[in-house]
Amino acid sequence: MLYSMYEMNRMAMTPWRAAANATRRMIRAPWNPMGDTVAGRTMAAAAELFESVTRRYGKPEWMLDxxxxxxxxxxxxxxxxxxxxxxxxxxxxxxxxxxxxxxxxxxxxxxxxxxxxxxxxxxxxxxxxxxxxxxxxxxxxxxxxxxxxxxxxxxxxxxxxxxxxxxxxxxxxxxxxxxxxxxxxxxxxxxxxxxxxxxxxxxxxxxxxxxxxxxxxxxxxxxxxxxxxxxxDWFAKNLIHTVPAPNPGALRRVYPGFLQLAGFMNMNLDRHVDAHWNFYNHLVEGDGDSAEKHRTFYDEYLAVMDxxxxxxxxxxxxxxxxxxxxxxxxxxxxxxxxxxxxxxxxxxxxxxxxxxxxxxxxxxxxxxxxxxxxxxxxxxxxxxxxxxxxxxxxxxxxxxxxxxxxxxxxxxxxxxxxxxxx
Known part of the structure; x- marks a missing residue:
């Protein structure tokens, strides 16, 4: 039941993520003078942060060519x-x-x-x-x-x-x-x-x-x-859930990745909150290098498997x-x-x-x-x-x-x- 609720919530957030992406792209478009203002960078940063924390991160590429x-x-x-x-x-x-x-x-x-x-x-x-x-x-x-x-x-x-x-x-x-x-x-x-x-x-x-x-x-x-x-028995009763359709592994009993991620994050919650706050500030300030390091790390860290x-x-x-x-x-x-x-x-x-x-x-x-x-x-x-x-x-x-x-x-x-x- 928990897995199904998670999937429903993720799908419910899809239009909001799309809206956040559209907002970020519009503000940062080369032709939009608002992108060079503090207000514009703040809105774009908020949109990107929202999209990043609500996204399901897929399997990363190796990028070793x-x-x-x-x-x-x-x-x-x-x-x-x-x-x-x-x-x-x-x-x-x-x-x-x-x-x-x-x-x-x-x-x-x-x-x-x-x-x-x-x-x-x-x-x-x-x-x-x-x-x-x-x-x-x-x-x-x-x-x-x-x-x-x-x-x-x-x-x-x-x-x-x-x-x-x-x-x-x-x-x-x-x-x-x-x-x-x-x-x-x-x-x-x-x-x-x-x-x-x-x-x-x-x-x-x-x-x-x-x-x-x-x-x-x-x-x-x-x-x-x-x-x-x-x-x-505590692990069996509280951490094991059934994969819902339409996933290829539907009906398989698993320890879901999103629960594992919650455990990882809670071990150092303050550090992760500070990292996302710094990410937001780097985007507002236009510090592209620091923001990119954050993206690279969390694209990997937030990608989890069942x-x-x-x-x-x-x-x-x-x-x-x-x-x-x-x-x-x-x-x-x-x-x-x-x-x-x-x-x-x-x-x-x-x-x-x-x-x-x-x-x-x-x-x-x-x-x-x-x-x-x-x-x-x-x-x-x-x-x-x-x-x-x-x-x-x-x-x-x-x-x-x-x-x-x-x-x-x-x-x-x-x-x-x-x-x-x-």
Whole structure:
């Protein structure tokens, strides 16, 4: 019922958004002298702010059509190399003829980013992907919005997520470096543990976990405490709703994106209110650069996706309430996960000093779980002065974290591969 009311309200606002857009365009038209007045800029700013806060933000574009290698602009195109109903595996394919002409033939490392399936789209990692494009073959999981997946395509839970990750790793082969950002840490570790136990020849060279809830009992944060304090039934009764028609996923039970967004916003409500007020003032003052930065950030931040009921509830119970992976009790499709089976996949963990989503120690817990892994194949890094998003994006990520990741892949990752051949 709540989802239907939300959709009805969104549709009811459509003519008002259209009117706001028309007002903004009319005032800002080159021929309208009112656009240069304080009153005109104020009206246009109010119209744009109204439109931006009432809009449904669709899936963002990647906007990565090129990279720069040794000062040369190299074209990049998105390519789907594997697809199932709940996920596409994207490859950002660079123009190899141009690369060879610039620096000579060279085989770059393969990197698979396992993006979070926790509300935002994979494009939240745009900056992460962009950082490694110049010197890596970059792949990323592009998870589907549950609202867009037909009931005919079946259910999707945390076990299915783990199986998908394993399939994608196997597709890319043993020389791939797997990077799980935030939420997918536990299922990615589980997938690699199962591959190791099976002595799968396509188990990856390395695994990197960034701000991941491997063991949320360590340094619990506000979201962790909420997940533990509320009973499981509370999440099922209050956060799960039915997708209404005419969405492709009509009648599917989901944790709606708009509820997730409300949770994100309430965590730092004052900050978001101030940001929109500053946006309004920048528009009135004609500060186009600051206004554009606001638009870019919120176009991404406000774009959210629904999660399937079974995936969300199993994640709450297994990861945040029962801590099954951390306790050695995790099962995938009835098979227990033994993380001690990992003996030759190099392990890097990255945490942010000021992370208020995944506290210090939660990601580091992967080292304790991989008890059979030699110390020479392990590394931990805590980045000073960054929060959760700074772990995988921003200046400190580019200048400090990314170089450590490259070095780890090229040294410990290569060492892990070499050990298998000896």
């Amino acid at each position: 090129h990279t720069v290698v040794e000062g040369h602009r190299v074209p990049v195109r998105e390519e789907v190399v594997w697809s199932e109903p709940w996920c596409d595996l994207l490859h950002f394919r660079r123009d190899h003829e141009m690369l060879d002409a610039i620096r000579g033939p060279k085989k770059d490392r393969k990197v698979l980013f396992v993006a979070p399936m926790s509300g935002h789209y994979a494009t939240l990692l745009r900056g992460t992907v962009e950082t490694f494009l110049p010197d890596s073959e970059v792949y990323i999981t592009d998870w589907q919005d549950a609202r867009m997946v037909s009931l005919a395509d079946g259910r999707f839970d945390l076990d299915d997520f783990t199986s998908y990750v394993r399939k994608m790793i196997a597709l890319l082969g043993p020389d791939v470096h797997v990077v799980a950002v935030c939420q997918p840490g536990p299922p990615t570790l589980a997938a690699i543990a199962l591959m190791s136990e099976d002595n799968d020849p396509n188990r990856p060279a390395s695994m990197t976990f960034m701000g991941s809830p491997i063991d949320t009992r360590k340094s619990p944060t506000v979201p962790n405490k909420l997940a533990e304090e509320k009973p499981y 999660l399937s009921e079974e995936f969300y509830l199993q994640t709450i119970k297994d990861v945040f309430q029962d801590h099954k992976l951390a306790k050695g009790e995790q099962e995938v499709h009835g098979r227990r996960v033994d993380t001690a089976a990992i003996k030759d996949v190099a392990l890097l963990t990255v945490e942010g000093e000021k992370d208020d989503i995944s506290g210090i120690g939660q990601t580091q817990a992967a080292h304790d779980l991989c008890s059979s892994l030699p110390d020479a194949l392990q590394m931990d890094w805590i980045q000073p002065s960054v929060g959760h998003y700074g772990v995988f994006n921003g200046r400190r990520f580019r200048e400090h974290i990314a170089p450590k990741m490259r070095g780890f892949w090229d040294e410990q990752g290569a060492q892990a591969l070499a050990g298998r051949k000896s």
